[in-house]
Amino acid sequence: MQLSALLFDVDGTLADTERDGHRVAFNAAFKAAGLDWEWSPALYGQLLEVTGGKERIRHYLNTVNTDFHLPDDGDTFIASLHAEKTRFYTELLGRGEVPLRPGVERLLNEAREQGLRMGIATTTTPANVTALIENTLGADAMRWFEVIAAGDIVPAKKPAPDIFQYAMQQMRLVPDECLAFEDSGNGIRSSTAAGLKTLVTINGYTRDHDFSDAVSVLDHLGDPGNCCRSLAGMPPSAGFVDVAYCQQLHAQS
Numbered sequence: 360m361q362l363s364a365l366l367f368d369v370d371g372t373l374a375d376t377e378r379d380g381h382r383v384a385f386n387a388a389f390k391a392a393g394l395d396w397e398w399s400p401a402l403y404g405q406l407l408e409v410t411g412g413k414e415r416i417r418h419y420l421n422t423v424n425t426d427f428h429l430p431d432d433g434d435t436f437i438a439s440l441h442a443e444k445t446r447f448y449t450e451l452l453g454r455g456e457v458p459l460r461p462g463v464e465r466l467l468n469e470a471r472e473q474g475l476r477m478g479i480a481t482t483t484t485p486a487n488v489t490a491l492i493e494n495t496l497g498a499d500a501m502r503w504f505e506v507i508a509a510g511d512i513v514p515a516k517k518p519a520p521d522i523f524q525y526a527m528q529q530m531r532l533v534p535d536e537c538l539a540f541e542d543s544g545n546g547i548r549s550s551t552a553a554g555l556k557t558l559v560t561i562n563g564y565t566r567d568h569d570f571s572d573a574v575s576v577l578d579h580l581g582d583p584g585n586c587c588r589s590l591a592g593m594p595p596s597a598g599f600v601d602v603a604y605c606q607q608l609h610a611q612s
């Protein structure tokens with residue numbers, strides 16, 4: 360089957376959002392709620408093993424801040440804290456504080472020009488996707504993606520395959536028509552379990568994750584004059600990820 364669609368993860372893939380974006384927003388929400396919780400870059404890196412902000416807060420309380428007494432309506436408490444975090448995060452994106460990673464805008468435009476379909480498959484909250492896309496690519500760019508599969512739209516977050524399966528179902532695609540883009544161990548476990556070939560671009564938090572199932576591992580997507588470095592798999596002959604390279608990866612058995 361030929362390559363018909365690119366399916367993109369968001370956090371860590373389209374933009375390096377975690378350390379200086381989501382983490383900062385979590386800490387701002389904790390402070391606004393009068394909580395003395397402070398997630399350092401190192402602690403946040405550990406907490407990232409759990410996807411989903413609400414799930415991550417609960418994981419923190421279950422494993423790190425075990426002395427904190429969660430109110431009886433713990434789910435409501437966490438959900439309202441997370442809603443405040445999302446407000447801080449979308450404001451941070453609105454200030455342009457998180458740029459797209461190298462090569463992302465170029466590849467998205469090249470894919471559009473060459474008629475490749477595109478979708479988003481992410482664990483983050485839908486509002487966060489809108490804020491990132493609109494603040495980096497403009498409001499029209501939301502229409503570049505046929506589906507924004509995000510957050511609680513599926514019962515199980517990554518590493519479960521649900522979010523990628525949902526995106527393909529909405530786009531009426533099968534895995535053999537697609538190539539997935541991810542950045543983390545949870546992400547590639549999700550995309551691989553959904554039957555997808557996956558290109559990985561690592562980042563500071565995920566460089567030591569297991570990407571043995573990836574068809575290619577790069578330090579970023581690259582641009583003309585800013586070549587990417589291949590860490591596993593066939594390197595891109597142009598020195599950056601273009602549609603031709605995506606088609607070569609997709610054609611690999």
Ligand code: XBP
Pocket residue numbers: 368369370371377381409410411412413445480481482483484487517543546
């Ligand atoms: C990354 C996640 C998200 C973000 C925080 O998602 O696991 O939970 O860390 O966003 P992905 P929320 O890599 O799949 O894009 O607080 O909205 O969950």
Ligand code: MG
Pocket residue numbers: 368369370371372541542543546
């Ligand atoms: Mg990610």
